[in-house]
Amino acid sequence: MSDAPRLWMRHESRSSERRAPLTPEDAAVLVAHGVPVTVEESPQRAFPLGDYRAAGCATAPAGSWTGAPADTYVLGLKELPEDPGRLIHRHIFFGHAYKGQSGAAELLGRFTAGGGSLLDLEYLTDEDGRRLAAFGHWAGYVGAALAVLHRRDRLTVPLAPLGRAELDAALRDSRTDDGLRALVTGALGRCGSGAREAFATAGIEPTCWDLAETRRLDRAALLDHDILVNAVLTSRPVPPFLTAEHLDTPGRRLSVVSDVTCDVTSDCNVLPLNDRPTTWEQPVRRLPGLDVIAIDNLPSLLPAEASRSFSADLLPHLLDLGGPPWERCLRTFHAAQRSVQESAHA
CATH class of the missing domain: 3.40.50.720 (NAD(P)-binding Rossmann-like Domain)
Structure with missing residues (x-):
């Protein structure tokens, strides 16, 4: 040919x-x-x-x-x-x-x-706008896994590439009765499905929000979780899910955010409390009262x-x-x- x-x-x-x-x-x-x-x-x-x-x-x-x-x-x-x-x-x-x-x-x-x-x-999409090739599932899986391991003080830094069995073992070994509450936004998409799978391996049943819940966001409920994994990708600016001002809410539980979408330098960033990606060398950015993971090539860990x-x-x-x-x-x-x-x- x-x-x-x-x-x-x-x-x-x-x-x-x-x-x-x-x-x-x-x-x-x-x-x-x-x-x-x-x-x-x-x-x-x-x-x-x-x-x-x-x-x-x-x-x-x-x-x-x-x-x-x-x-x-x-x-x-x-x-x-x-x-x-x-x-x-x-x-x-x-x-x-x-x-x-x-x-x-x-x-x-x-x-x-x-x-x-x-x-x-x-x-690269079909006629209905659905992406035809994506790393989403593994991005969500790794993003949730890193959040759990960090929250349970089991995260090894700097990060290094693993196999699926090794990461699964780390998640299972981290299991404890700490009662962690986790929330996945964009839970029904590719990224969201990966995040849910990682949480299940870690022994956590997450709260799952998709379009209906994020369109009418209950911010008090969001803040009443220990971990947020954001898997929402938008092509236009929308009202932010979380800003620095929201962190002043008395009694909030939220302590770790894993921003799988990582749209941090765009007007479409739904988590504008963070404006830069994190790295394999320093995967967690410490903000006042909140730890943020925002790595833009998460699937490369697997x-x-x-x-x-x-x-x-x-x-x-x-x-x-x-x-x-x-x-x-x-x-x-x-x-x-x-x-x-x-x-x-x-």
């Missing part, structure tokens, strides 16, 4: 990012369908480079995507390095650039300068499990890179690009 699009999976520049958007097994499927796949060397990826080579992929040095043919699709997960300033390729990754996040205008400007495009994985699930979801769409979901991605990109340009000239 000589006219098949080229796919190039880049090394992730963030040192704590162990996941891969494409596993060796799924790369082999692409190759079998005539899709040329190049995989960059990476010292941190959960899957050895040799497994990709055995799957029929070409390999290349880390960061060499900048010299790939201009018609290549460059596949990744997290942020691009600062160079080059002009982006000429079609990039598939989580850009976090459409809701006014920090650095969004600069990233979109790099695509404008180079003529490339961003096919943002967050906006890199193999999270990658296999995500890659399986993404594979059918990598086999059809010109299909309707990608066309929707491209339209969304162009709309965001125009918005930034109009704002610059306003």
Whole structure:
């Protein structure tokens, strides 16, 4: 299939990012369908480079995507390095650039300068707007697990990647009759289902709120929980769930917030009491009277499990890179690009 699009999976520049958007097994499927796949060397990826080579992929040095043919699709997960300033390729990754996040205008400007495009994985959706590939379940699972382990003084810092069995064992070992009350907002979505699963492993039956409950938020009830796991993702500003002023409420129980959504630099942040992400080195930010976990690559703590699930979801769409979901991605990109340009000239 000589006219098949080229796919190039880049090394992730963030040192704590162990996941891969494409596993060796799924790369082999692409190759079998005539899709040329190049995989960059990476010292941190959960899957050895040799497994990709055995799957029929070409390999290349880390960061060499900048010299790939201009018609290549460059596949990744997290942020691009600062160079080059002009982006000429079609990039598939989580850009976090459409809701006014920090650095969004600069990233979109790099695509404008180079003529490339961003096919943002967050906006790869079906006709009804449902995301087609997401790490949500594992983000929710890890976010809730870290909150429980921190609240029970069992969290080991700095964080390091684990296997599912190891994290489950830590949660089961933490079980006690401390009577912790936990709340999951966005409980019926992917993230929420993962959070509920982690709480069950830890011996906690959480309160579950979804659209109806968050639309008419009972803040007193929210504050009457020890742990809040926020799994609500919104594309437009809404009234905040919790601000710093709400923490002055007498008798509140809330002591730990795990913000799985982590929209911390956007106007869509429903927890504006926190304005920055936390890290693997310092996963917990201590605010007056409240501890906040806001790590923006939570599933990388379980890199193999999270990658296999995500890659399986993404594979059918990598086999059809010109299909309707990608066309929707491209339209969304162009709309965001125009918005930034109009704002610059306003």
